[in-house]
Structures are given as C-alpha cells and as structure tokens.
Amino acid sequence: MTENSVMKTETSPSLISKIFDGLVSAFNAGGSAWIFCIMLLLGADVLGRFLFNSPIDGVPLLVELSILMIVFLQLPAAIRSGRLTRSDILLARLLDQQRSLGVFLHSLYDALGIFLMVVVFYYTVPSFEKVWRRNTYEGLEGDFSLPSWPFKLLILVGAAFCCVQFGRSLWSGLRELRVLHGANAFEGGKITRVAIGVALFAAIVFGLGRLTDISDAGIGVVSIIFVLIFVYVGVHVGVALSLISFVCVLAVRDNLDIAGHLLALSIGESMQEYEFGVIPLFVLMGLLVSVSGIGRDTYDVANHIFRKFKGGLGTATVGANAVFAAVTGTSIASASVFTKVAVPEMLRLGYRPRFSVGVVAGSSVLGMLIPPSLLLIIFGILAEVSIGDLFIAGIIPGLVLTLAYCVLIWFLANRFPDKVGSAEALNNKREAMMSGLEAAQKSLPIILLIGLVLGGIYGGVFTATEAGGIGALGALILTWFKGALTRESLWQALSETGHVTAAICFLLVSAHIYSRMIAITGIPNIMEAYIEASGLGLAGLLAIYIIAIVLMGTILDAGSIMLITVPLAVPALQPFGIDLVWFGIITIIAVEIGLLTPPLGLACFVIHNNLQDDRIKIEDVFWGALPFAITMLIVLLIVVAFPDLATFLVY
Amino acid sequence: KEIEVTVIAAPPPAVTFVGTFKDRVSVKINERLKAEGHNLQIKWNHAYSQTIAKFPEVFEAVEEGIGGAGLILKNFEPSNLPLEAYSVYMPFFDATRSQLDLIDRSLRKKIPELNQAYAKHNQVFIVSGVNDSMHLFSKFPVKKFEDLKGRKLGSSGSFGQWLRGTGAISVNSSMNQSYTNIKNGVYEGYPIGQILAFVYKTWSAAKNFTEINFGVSNVSAITFNTNTWKSLPSYAHKIIREEADHWVKYQNAADDKKRGKFIGIMKKGGVKFTKLSDSEKDKWAKAMPNIAKEWAQMLDKKGQPGTKLVNAFMGELRSRNIKFTRDWDK
Ligand code: NA
Ligand code: NA
Numbered sequence: 001m002t003e004n005s006v007m008k009t010e011t012s013p014s015l016i017s018k019i020f021d022g023l024v025s026a027f028n029a030g031g032s033a034w035i036f037c038i039m040l041l042l043g044a045d046v047l048g049r050f051l052f053n054s055p056i057d058g059v060p061l062l063v064e065l066s067i068l069m070i071v072f073l074q075l076p077a078a079i080r081s082g083r084l085t086r087s088d089i090l091l092a093r094l095l096d097q098q099r100s101l102g103v104f105l106h107s108l109y110d111a112l113g114i115f116l117m118v119v120v121f122y123y124t125v126p127s128f129e130k131v132w133r134r135n136t137y138e139g140l141e142g143d144f145s146l147p148s149w150p151f152k153l154l155i156l157v158g159a160a161f162c163c164v165q166f167g168r169s170l171w172s173g174l175r176e177l178r179v180l181h182g183a184n185a186f187e188g189g190k191i192t193r194v195a196i197g198v199a200l201f202a203a204i205v206f207g208l209g210r211l212t213d214i215s216d217a218g219i220g221v222v223s224i225i226f227v228l229i230f231v232y233v234g235v236h237v238g239v240a241l242s243l244i245s246f247v248c249v250l251a252v253r254d255n256l257d258i259a260g261h262l263l264a265l266s267i268g269e270s271m272q273e274y275e276f277g278v279i280p281l282f283v284l285m286g287l288l289v290s291v292s293g294i295g296r297d298t299y300d301v302a303n304h305i306f307r308k309f310k311g312g313l314g315t316a317t318v319g320a321n322a323v324f325a326a327v328t329g330t331s332i333a334s335a336s337v338f339t340k341v342a343v344p345e346m347l348r349l350g351y352r353p354r355f356s357v358g359v360v361a362g363s364s365v366l367g368m369l370i371p372p373s374l375l376l377i378i379f380g381i382l383a384e385v386s387i388g389d390l391f392i393a394g395i396i397p398g399l400v401l402t403l404a405y406c407v408l409i410w411f412l413a414n415r416f417p418d419k420v421g422s423a424e425a426l427n428n429k430r431e432a433m434m435s436g437l438e439a440a441q442k443s444l445p446i447i448l449l450i451g452l453v454l455g456g457i458y459g460g461v462f463t464a465t466e467a468g469g470i471g472a473l474g475a476l477i478l479t480w481f482k483g484a485l486t487r488e489s490l491w492q493a494l495s496e497t498g499h500v501t502a503a504i505c506f507l508l509v510s511a512h513i514y515s516r517m518i519a520i521t522g523i524p525n526i527m528e529a530y531i532e533a534s535g536l537g538l539a540g541l542l543a544i545y546i547i548a549i550v551l552m553g554t555i556l557d558a559g560s561i562m563l564i565t566v567p568l569a570v571p572a573l574q575p576f577g578i579d580l581v582w583f584g585i586i587t588i589i590a591v592e593i594g595l596l597t598p599p600l601g602l603a604c605f606v607i608h609n610n611l612q613d614d615r616i617k618i619e620d621v622f623w624g625a626l627p628f629a630i631t632m633l634i635v636l637l638i639v640v641a642f643p644d645l646a647t648f649l650v651y
Numbered sequence: 652k653e654i655e656v657t658v659i660a661a662p663p664p665a666v667t668f669v670g671t672f673k674d675r676v677s678v679k680i681n682e683r684l685k686a687e688g689h690n691l692q693i694k695w696n697h698a699y700s701q702t703i704a705k706f707p708e709v710f711e712a713v714e715e716g717i718g719g720a721g722l723i724l725k726n727f728e729p730s731n732l733p734l735e736a737y738s739v740y741m742p743f744f745d746a747t748r749s750q751l752d753l754i755d756r757s758l759r760k761k762i763p764e765l766n767q768a769y770a771k772h773n774q775v776f777i778v779s780g781v782n783d784s785m786h787l788f789s790k791f792p793v794k795k796f797e798d799l800k801g802r803k804l805g806s807s808g809s810f811g812q813w814l815r816g817t818g819a820i821s822v823n824s825s826m827n828q829s830y831t832n833i834k835n836g837v838y839e840g841y842p843i844g845q846i847l848a849f850v851y852k853t854w855s856a857a858k859n860f861t862e863i864n865f866g867v868s869n870v871s872a873i874t875f876n877t878n879t880w881k882s883l884p885s886y887a888h889k890i891i892r893e894e895a896d897h898w899v900k901y902q903n904a905a906d907d908k909k910r911g912k913f914i915g916i917m918k919k920g921g922v923k924f925t926k927l928s929d930s931e932k933d934k935w936a937k938a939m940p941n942i943a944k945e946w947a948q949m950l951d952k953k954g955q956p957g958t959k960l961v962n963a964f965m966g967e968l969r970s971r972n973i974k975f976t977r978d979w980d981k
Contacts, residue, residue, distance in 0.1 A: 049822065049837075053801065053803065053820050054820070055820070055822055060823045060824075061823075134730075134731075136730045136731065138730075148730070255716065258716045258717055261715035261716070261717060262712075262715075262717050265704075265708060265711060265712060265715060269707060270705055270708065272707065273705070377827070377831065380830075380852065382663055382665075386852050388830065388852065388855055388856070457835060458835065460835045460836020460837060461836075462837065463831065463832055463835060463837050515702065516702065516703045516704075516717075519696075519702035520696070520698070520703065522655075522696045524698075524702065525697060563700050563701055564702060566700075567663050567664065567700045
C-alpha cells in the first residue's frame with residue numbers, strides 16, 4: 001500500500017468535487033464517532049454486568065454490526081488517502097522510472113476497483129429491496145432487534161462512494177496521461193503495447209477456459225497463479241482476491257447471479273461477527289498507548305534494562321509482546337499496538353527500519369500462540385479438542401518461540417550488525433539512563449494497563465474479546481491522566497483507527513471470499529479423497545499438511561486456512577493415534593507463518609498500515625519479517641520433533 | 652449422468668446433524684438412485700465448517716443459489732423463519748426425538764405457512780432434524796429452582812426466554828463461547844445438551860450437570876434451492892424425500908452411540924450428574940411469564956398464525972399423551 005497516487009492535480013477542485021469530499025469526510029467522521037461509542041457501550045455493558053448484574057441489552061449485537069458500519073463509512077476515505085493495501089514492488093518503480101506506463105497501470109487498477117464496487121452495489125440492491133419489503137431485522141424480536149435495511153443501505157452508499165473515489169483517481173490518471181502524451185492519451189507506444197498485451201492475455205485466458213474442458217478444481221488451482229500475478233503487478237490485494245474469486249465462481253457455476261451474490265453476501269454478512277467488532281478497539285488501544293507517550297516511556301525503561309545487550313531493544317520488543325500476548329487473542333492487535341509503540345522508538349534510537357518492523361511482525365504472532373487465542377478456540381471446535389488443554393499447551397511453545405526470537409536477534413546483532421542498527425544503537429554500553437524510581441514511574445502506566453486487561457480477563461470481569469474495549473477505555477483514561485488527551489489527538493486516533501480497520505477488514509473479507517470460491521470448486525473434497533486413497537504414512541501426511549498450510553498461508557488468512565484444512569486433516573490423521581492437542585499447536589504455528597509471508601501477510605499489512613511512514617514500504621516489512629518466519633519454521637519443526645513441548649503441561 | 656450439488660452447513664461434520672447427512676443420507680440417496688437403475692448420481696460437494704457460509708449466512712446462501720442445498724439452523728433465522736421456533740417457546744415437554752419428528756410433520760400439514768416461509772426464500776423444505784433435549788451445565792449445583800436466583804447464565808437467541816422469571820440473568824452468548832466465558836466467570840452456566848456440551852467443551856468449565864429436559868428441538872433442516880431442486884428429475888425428488896425421512900433416526904442412533912461415551916468421559920472428568928425433580932421443574936415453568944402467548948400474539952399481529960401454532964402444538968402433545976409441565980396455550 002502506497003502513497004503513489006502522486007498525480008495530484010493542480011487545478012482547483014470543482015464544486016461537486018468539494019461537496020463529495022465533504023461527504024466522504026462526514027462519513028469518515030461518522031465511523032470515528034461510532035468507534036468511540038462502541039468503546040463506551042462495551043465499557044458500560046461490562047460494568048453493568050459486573051457491578052449491578054444487569055448487562056445492557058443489545059450491546060453484543062451492536063458490536064457485531066458495528067464493523068460493517070465502520071468499514072463502509074471509512075472505506076471511501078481510506079481509498080481517498082491511498083491506504084488500500086497493495087504491493088509496491090513493480091508499481092512504485094514504474095511510477096518513478098517509466099511514468100506513463102506506471103500511470104496507465106495505476107489507472108487500470110482503479111478501473112478494476114470501480115468494477116468490483118459496481119458488482120457489489122448491483123448485487124446489494126436486490127438484497128436491500130428484500131429486507132426492506134420483508135421488514136427483516138437483526139437480533140431477536142422482543143429481546144433487542146434492529147431493522148436490517150439501514151445496514152444494506154449503508155453498503156450501497158459506501159460502495160457507491162468507493163466507486164466514485166476510484167473513479168476520481170482514474171480520472172486524474174487519465175488526465176496525466178493526456179498531459180504526458182498530448183491530445184491523444186493513448187499514443188504512447190509502450191502503453192498501447194501493454195494495453196494490447198493485457199487485452200490479448202484476457203482473451204487467451206477466456207478462450208482457453210472456454211475451449212479446454214478445465215475441471216472446477218483446475219479453475220481453483222489456476223486462480224492461485226492469477227492471485228500471485230495480480231498482487232505482484234500492484235492491484236489492490238483485496239480487489240484482486242475478490243475479483244478473481246468472482247470470475248472463478250462465474251466459470252464454475254456459469255451463472256453471473258450466483259457469483260455476484262456470493263460477493264455481496266460475503267461483504268455484507270461475513271464481517272458480522274463479534275470477534276471482528278472488537279478489532280478497531282484493539283487498534284485504538286495501540287494508538288492511544290502511543291499518543292499518550294506511554295509507549296515511549298516503556299521503551300525508555302526497556303532500553304534502560306537491556307542497555308548492556310547488543311540489539312537489546314529488539315529483545316525488549318519480543319519480551320513485551322510475549323507479555324502482551326497474555327492479554328490479547330489476535331495477532332492483529334499485537335501488531336497494531338506494537339507498531340505504534342515500538343517501531344518509532346526503535347527508529348529513534350538508531351535501529352534499521354527493516355529490522356524494527358521485522359521484530360514487531362515476528363513477535364506479533366506470539367499473540368495467537370500464547371493464550372488466550374482466537375485461533376486455538378477455532379481449532380478446538382473444529383477438531384473437538386479441549387480448548388483449555390490447547391491454551392495450556394500453547395504456553396511452552398510460545399515461550400520457546402520467544403526465546404528463539406531473542407537468540408535470532410542476538411545472532412543478527414553480532415553477525416550482521418549493519419542490518420540491525422547503527423553502531424551507537426548497538427554497541428554503546430550506556431550508563432544507567434535513569435534511576436530505579438524513575439524507571440518504576442515510567443513503567444507504571446503500562447503495568448496498570450496490562451494489569452487491567454489481564455486481571456479483567458482472568459478475574460472473570462470481561463471476556464478476551466471485550467478486553468479490546470476495556471483496554472481502549474483504560475488507555476484513554478491513562479492518556480487523559482498524562483495530559484496528552486486533546487480533542488485533536490483523540491479525533492485523529494479515532495479516524496486513524498477507522499482507516500486501519502477498513503483496510504484490514506476489506507482484506508479479511510476478500511480472503512474469505514477467496515476461500516469460499518475454493519470450497520465451491522470442490523478442492524477440499526478432492527483433497528479428502530486423495531488423502532484417503534494415497535495410503536501415505538503419518539510422516540508423509542504431516543509433511544504434506546504443513547507444506548500445504550504454509551503455502552496457503554501466502555494467500556489466505558489464518559482463520560480461512562484452518563476452516564479448510566483442519567476438518568480434512570483430523571479424520572485422516574486420527575487413525576495414527578496422534579495427540580490432537582499437539583497437532584493443534586503445530587497447526588497454529590504453521591498457520592501463523594502465513595501472517596508474515598507475501599503476498600497476503602496480514603501482520604505485515606497491519607504494521608505497514610499503522611505506520612504510514614514513507615521510508616518503510618510493504619516490501620521492507622516482508623523482508624524484515626523473513627528471518628522471523630524462518631525461525632518460526634524451525635520452532636515448528638522442533639515442536640513436531642518433541643511433542644512433549646506442547647503436551648508436558650497438559651497431561 | 653452426474654449433477655453436482657453443493658451442500659452448505661455452518662458446523663463441522665462432528666456435529667451430528669451435519670455428520671449424519673454427509674455419511675448417511677447423501678450416500679443412501681446415491682445408492683438408491685443406482686439400485687433403482689436410474690442413470691443419475693448426485694455429486695455432493697460437502698462444504699461444511701463455515702467454508703462457504705457462516706452461521707447466520709447459510710439460509711441466504713441457499714436462497715441465492717450459492718449452495719444447491721443447505722443444512723440450516725433455524726434459530727439463526729428468527730426474522731426469515733419466525734414460526735420455526737415453536738418448540739423453544741413451549742419448553743418443558745417430554746417428547747422423544749422421533750415423537751417431535753412426527754409432530755413437526757403433522758404441524759406442517761395443518762399450518763402451511765411453516766413451509767411457505769421457505770418457498771418465499773427460493774427454497775424447498777425437505778425435513779426437520781431434531782436435536783437432543785437441552786439441560787443445564789453450571790459451575791454451581793442446582794438442587795431446587797431457587798438456586799438459579801441471581802446467577803448469570805449464558806444463552807443464545809430465543810433460548811434466553813427460558814431464563815425469564817427465574818431470577819437468573821441471561822447473558823447473550825453462543826455455544827462456542829460457553830467454555831471460555833464460564834471459565835473466566837463472565838457467566839456461570841449454559842443451557843445445552845450433553846453432546847453439544849461435549850463438542851463445545853462447556854462441561855470442562857461447568858462441572859454440574861442438571862437434567863432439566865427443556866425439550867428436544869427441531870432446530871435444523873434440510874432445504875434445497877428451488878432452482879437446484881427443479882434441475883433434478885422427479886424420481887430423484889421422491890428418493891431424496893424418502894431418504895431424508897430417515898435423518899432423525901440416524902441422528903438419534905449416532906447420538907445414542909456418542910452420548911454414553913461422552914458421559915463416561917465427563918464423569919471421569921469430575922462432572923456431577925443430577926436431575927431436577929418434577930416439583931422444582933413445575934415451579935420453574937410457573938414462575939416464567941407465558942412466553943408462548945407473548946410470542947404467538949407478536950406473530951398474530953404480523954399476520955402469522957402464531958396462536959394457531961401454539962394451540963396446534965399443545966394439541967399434538969395432548970393427543971400423543973406426551974407429558975408436559977405447563978399449559979402454554981392457557
Ligand atoms: Na494471546
Ligand atoms: Na501470507
């Protein structure tokens with residue numbers, strides 16, 4: 001994702017364009033305000049339940065529905081500020097060196113975005129009509145319910161706004177092409193050749209698809225190649241996954257309506273989950289911790305403690321992440337909190353950008369290995385294993401991974417110091433920078449915050465998902481105490497939260513759409529039959545399983561991978577008498593490697609999106625995370641070789 | 652000839668109503684097609700465990716043709732299938748699963764609106780599945796009705812109705828969150844059957860099982876997308892319907908097999924099994940507001956046969972001599 005929409009036009013904007021900008025900003029503000037409301041509502045619900053035994057009706061439903069509102073209120077603004085996730089590898093270089101070709105491709109991708117939004121709009125219309133006509137509601141009548149139509153209407157308006165926003169970007173791209181090539185925008189020889197090439201490519205693919213009798217599963221397999229190409233050339237990742245899924249479903253079912261409805265249904269409904277609803281709150285918590293200066297203080301203390309170690313701040317980040325993992329259930333939360341807290345401090349103290357983001361990306365995976373963990377819960381339900389056992393089993397491997405990261409950082413700092421940081425950042429065995437008392441004072445707020453969240457979860461006051469809301473509220477109060485809470489800083493944090501949430505949820509939803517397309521092609525059933533017929537032994541099956549997960553992890557999100565693979569693998573492996581708790585931990589580690597690998601590495605995207613720093617490109621995050629991904633693979637093999645690491649505490 | 656039908660369901664095959672369709676009903680249909688000499692096999696694309704649609708999406712996904720057929724959970728569709736919750740709103744009856752299966756079929760003949768709701772959503776209703784009876788797993792022992800007072804209990808959707816008037820506080824949740832939330836003390840118990848409590852691990856956080864018998868529920872169903880259904884020949888319709896009629900029987904058999912094993916594991920794991928006496932159950936039912944009446948009147952206002960359905964269900968219980976605790980229609 002880049003700020004490479006460099007084609008800002010010099011001419012003053014027209015009135016219509018000003019009005020539209022105002023609308024997009026108003027939508028954006030609505031989303032920000034709503035995030036704030038959800039935080040307060042969750043806090044009130046938890047307090048009401050805990051103190052007065054009277055939870056507030058409807059809060060869970062509102063949280064569930066809120067993510068849809070936030071995404072569609074803020075997506076247009078996120079597109080406007082160029083924050084939809086995309087790869088820069090090719091596009092940025094083209095924009096820099098072969099301007100007109102770069103602009104042409106940029107415009108082409110905007111056109112794809114328009115097409116996607118038109119499809120979403122077109123297929124949400126009947127669904128809006130339906131809920132309007134039938135008076136459909138969300139929730140339970142007599143208990144707490146809301147009419148469904150406003151939510152569908154919001155999707156319609158949001159999709160229309162996104163469409164216009166992509167359109168404006170396309171328009172300014174075309175204008176620049178005109179300027180570059182005189183009156184006829186398409187005279188540029190290279191552009192013509194590329195345009196003809198793209199058209200030919202599309203025609204050949206279409207023709208091959210029509211002529212050869214490709215099977216459904218074949219379509220699914222081919223789609224993977226297209227995802228890789230699309231993402232590499234710089235199409236927005238979410239747009240690429242959604243559109244490729246759309247075309248593949250169309251090819252499999254030969255029915256435009258089904259393909260369109262799958263897109264509209266997934267975008268409209270698959271986000272409606274309580275767990276999704278708290279994502280913005282975890283993001284907000286991270287932003288507030290950074291706004292308040294609590295993050296800076298924590299790193300001063302950490303730097304003080306680890307000042308004698310080479311690369312000590314990296315080690316401190318890993319350690320802090322391991323502690324924070326005991327608070328959060330998702331790695332997205334860890335990644336966004338520590339991007340705001342750790343990366344600026346590491347950069348300030350002279351660490352290299354790639355290393356800094358790499359440490360945060362790598363250690364964010366601890367969030368879902370050390371309990372509580374959303375992924376372990378999903379595994380427990382899919383595989384019928386005790387979630388409590390899984391949680392306990394995650395502790396030692398989580399600590400092993402923490403330790404492995406520390407060893408890695410020590411190794412990198414000694415062997416490749418220039419890749420880690422400047423000489424003074426690494427070698428300066430500094431004097432104590434603060435007194436013990438000062439260190440205690442500076443670390444008090446973060447200890448209070450962790451105490452609030454951990455104490456709340458394990459004291460039974462609130463759930464691990466509600467912890468996002470309470471944590472954000474706690475961070476808000478601490479920010480206020482520290483005198484850093486101004487109206488502007490709060491507003492900025494809220495609007496920033498909205499942008500990150502919109503971009504990340506758009507990615508998550510498109511990954512869902514893609515995995516649904518894969519299920520429609522029947523690939524999971526074929527795999528199941530193949531495994532049954534292959535007669536492979538345990539080692540072979542396990543190897544295939546891990547390789548498959550790591551490969552799927554490049555394109556799919558963690559939840560989708562487990563939904564596809566676990567129900568296939570467990571019945572195939574059970575006859576070998578494997579321990580399912582151990583198997584669960586293996587699965588989680590393997591799945592989490594995908595958080596760090598391109599083209600779709602969610603942890604890296606979250607970091608890049610939260611950072612908004614021109615010096616750090618998404619490729620840098622992926623490169624920085626690579627050593628950590630490799631370390632994960634090694635730890636995975638260690639846990640495979642020594643099942644006791646997982647099962648020791650359980651049995 | 653092969654016709655592909657994608658079947659979608661939100662739970663994994665480990666949940667009985669999904670597993671029995673996958674391993675029994677769908678297989679038997681193809682066996683019958685073959686045995687009767689038809690040149691047709693249905694290529695089932697089993698898409699379960701939320702791979703195509705999440706819990707609240709399944710119904711709509713079948714409506715739009717994303718799935719050719721669905722194993723739906725009616726409790727996620729209060730708005731689209733308002734009448735289907737009848738057994739939840741008239742709790743405390745002793746019917747077996749096969750008895751409710753028969754009642755459900757009979758009600759559909761008397762009250763056509765039940766099946767029309769599916770037609771309105773571009774679907775053909777085939778048959779209801781019936782779940783095990785629901786009981787209570789809790790952290791605290793329940794010997795008498797008063798033990799519930801002031802306790803926080805989790806529940807999802809309309810099942811929360813059972814806690815009204817008991818003095819217990821209903822915390823909105825779902826079965827798959829029950830383990831974590833009980834463990835962490837967000838609430839102290841969850842109304843759930845033994846098998847689901849095993850699948851969702853509720854038991855390992857709440858070690859007191861109280862047999863209450865809220866009643867079995869017709870919570871699942873097999874439906875077909877209307878277009879998919881029409882693409883199948885009429886002999887296939889007949890075979891599918893006939894084979895689907897055994898679904899509840901398969902569910903019953905599969906659960907009977909699991910239940911003993913699961914209860915054994917739970918007992919070993921320290922779960923105490925007790926039964927709430929009839930007199931205490933009576934107190935419970937009497938303390939509740941008449942939730943069936945409220946529900947029926949709300950439906951009547953919308954032009955749905957709510958009262959008619961309540962009367963018909965209670966009539967079925969009486970005519971079949973099935974014991975129940977409260978006359979919900981009076
Ligand atoms: Na965690
Ligand atoms: Na990845």
